Amino acid sequence: MLYSMTAFSRVEIKKDWGCAIWEMRSVNQRYLETFFRLPEAFRGLENTLRETLRHALTRGKVECSLRIDMVPSKDAGLNINQEFAGQVIQSLQWLKQQVGGGEINLMDILRYPGVVEAQEQDLDQISQDLLAGFDELLKEFIAMRGREGEKLHLLIDERLQAISQEADKVRAQMPEVLQWQRERLQQRFADAQLEADPQRFEQEMVILAQRLDVAEELDRLQLHVKETQRILRQGGAVGRKLDFMMQELNRESNTLASKSINADVTASAVELKVLIEQMREQIQNLE
Numbered sequence: 001m002l003y004s005m006t007a008f009s010r011v012e013i014k015k016d017w018g019c020a021i022w023e024m025r026s027v028n029q030r031y032l033e034t035f036f037r038l039p040e041a042f043r044g045l046e047n048t049l050r051e052t053l054r055h056a057l058t059r060g061k062v063e064c065s066l067r068i069d070m071v072p073s074k075d076a077g078l079n080i081n082q083e084f085a086g087q088v089i090q091s092l093q094w095l096k097q098q099v100g101g102g103e104i105n106l107m108d109i110l111r112y113p114g115v116v117e118a119q120e121q122d123l124d125q126i127s128q129d130l131l132a133g134f135d136e137l138l139k140e141f142i143a144m145r146g147r148e149g150e151k152l153h154l155l156i157d158e159r160l161q162a163i164s165q166e167a168d169k170v171r172a173q174m175p176e177v178l179q180w181q182r183e184r185l186q187q188r189f190a191d192a193q194l195e196a197d198p199q200r201f202e203q204e205m206v207i208l209a210q211r212l213d214v215a216e217e218l219d220r221l222q223l224h225v226k227e228t229q230r231i232l233r234q235g236g237a238v239g240r241k242l243d244f245m246m247q248e249l250n251r252e253s254n255t256l257a258s259k260s261i262n263a264d265v266t267a268s269a270v271e272l273k274v275l276i277e278q279m280r281e282q283i284q285n286l287e
Contacts, residue, residue, distance in 0.1 A: 001235045003287040004148030005029065005060035009141035013133040017126050018070035022137040026145075028284055029061035037065040045127060049134060056138055058237035059287045064137075066130065085115045145287070152282050153232055156242075159275045160225050163249070166268045166275070167221045170214065170256070173264055214259050221252045221272075239286040246280040 005028050013020045034053050036046050053062060088109055096102045109115060228245045231238050253276060257269035 001146050002149035002153045003145040004152060004285050005287050006148060006285055007141055007144040009137055009144055011133050011137040013129060015129055020066060020068040020130060022066055022133050024064045024137055024141050026060040026062040029059060032057055032059055033061045035063045039068050059239060081115055088112050088115060152286060155282055156279050159279045160228055162275050163272060164225050166272050167218045170265055170268045171218050214256050217252045217256045224249045237287045239283060242283045246276055246283060249276045
């Protein structure tokens with residue numbers, strides 16, 4: 001199976017401790033780049049997540065984010081930091097003396113950051129739940145990349161078949177092109193009222209036929225098409241291989257265009273370049 005580098009997936013987790021939402025998206029990139037946005041309490045998961053991605057993916061710029069909303073545990077109690085609370089009260093009393101009045105509100109003291117500490121939930125268990133959710137997210141993400149990759153496979157294969165058809169069309173036209181060139185030369189001699197040496201004329205035609213011969217380019221085009229199809233069937237991370245094959249196909253189409261002396265052959269050479277460029281653009285999306 002082929003895999004696209006463009007995909008998006010989202011997974012929601014609901015547990016007793018609260019809920020969390022994983023999101024992952026990726027775009028084209030020559031190599032694999034991973035970026036994570038995690039809550040500070042779970043920043044320690046990043047290395048594990050990064051290694052998981054590196055084992056599962058080869059190319060692409062991947063962004064992954066986690067949003068989490070934790071609810072207080074039913075069994076959680078409140079712990080008052082007595083030493084710190086005493087320091088806060090002393091400071092408030094000193095301020096009261098300095099201003100010569102005022103009241104100390106106990107609720108304001110309890111609300112002061114650090115005075116009341118909520119009992120922490122089991123972060124280890126939450127982390128395990130989050131990792132399980134990430135595995136589900138990655139599975140869905142890879143499945144989407146696969147679905148997109150199969151669509152690209154069909155598009156590329158259609159253009160490969162069109163290239164083969166254009167190559168066959170050019171091959172079928174070559175005898176007609178050579179005959180047209182022969183008649184054209186004969187007409188030029190007739191217009192100039194010159195009589196060509198038959199032997200010399202045939203020698204010139206042989207030289208011209210050799211110069212215009214595109215059989216080798218057409219053979220290589222067909223070979224490159226077959227090799228590209230083989231790579232597509234092979235599947236996996238084949239984007240770089242396919243990109244190389246596009247360079248080879250483009251080289252042959254350029255040579256074909258440079259040898260063309262016929263409008264139909266030129267049109268086929270242009271069509272080949274269009275098809276190759278369309279494939280190249282699609283291949284940029286493949287892993």
